[in-house]
Amino acid sequence: MPELELAHKISVHSSTGQTPAMLEKGWNPRIPADTLRKDLIEIHPTASSFKMILYKKLKDSYVGPFVIVALHGTNSVQVEVSGELENKHPTFSVSLIKPYHPAYKELFPSRNPTPLTAPPVEQNEEKKINQVIKGRRLRAKNQREYLVRYRNPVHEDEWLAESEIPDSDKGLRRFRHE
Incomplete structure (x- = not known):
């Protein structure tokens, strides 16, 4: 029954042009799906799927951007992974993601928009x-x-x-x- 009441309170009515919650309380309640926009997001690399062999100080704080494909309850999301990350598990906790904000050239003219990558490590180097x-x-x-x-x-x-x-x-x- 609470779900039905919430659906009624957050739907815009044709007679008033506003939601009953807005008229009654002055604000619209947010539901969990509203807090996660289906925009690009970044994932924190401590997620076990993204642990790489890099020096800790040189790691990016987040990996991405990724597109949200589906919400699994209120605590996890499924993202669309591609390329070299296709074999990683696509479901992550909400606490490990954040919205992606691209670098804007007009705001940050000196910022290089291309992502920096770690130099390749010599695999055939002699084991010392x-x-x-x-x-x-x-x-x-x-x-x-x-x-x-x-x-x-x-x-x-x-x-x-x-x-x-x-x-x-x-x-x-x-x-x-x-």
Whole structure:
């Protein structure tokens, strides 16, 4: 019944040209769908679908713009994703989105309207070990492995046998004395 009353109060009547809520209270109540315009929006990158391997300080505060396709209740929206983001999940919480405002040339003449992208990271760069993090003993093979971290952030930490670590004397000596 409350939904029916709300629908009646926010619809414009032909005799007065205004809504009953406006005549009675002086303002129109906003419903959740009104707060989200179907314009372009940006999504906060902490949404798990948009976590990228970039330095935190260089990340954009929001990713986008995207077009809202559908509302799922009052707390989530479905957006239209395309291009390299097509394999990401298109539904996000309302708390992670904000309206998109393009950069206006007349207001900000020095602002460059093209988005800046991070420079490509060399994938075939040689893996140089930054530090040895942990050690473990494999009982089946009766040998030790060490978890190493590389200097290039593209390469993930990995377990290596002592024989696979270049210049292992110096790196392992530093690890054992920490």
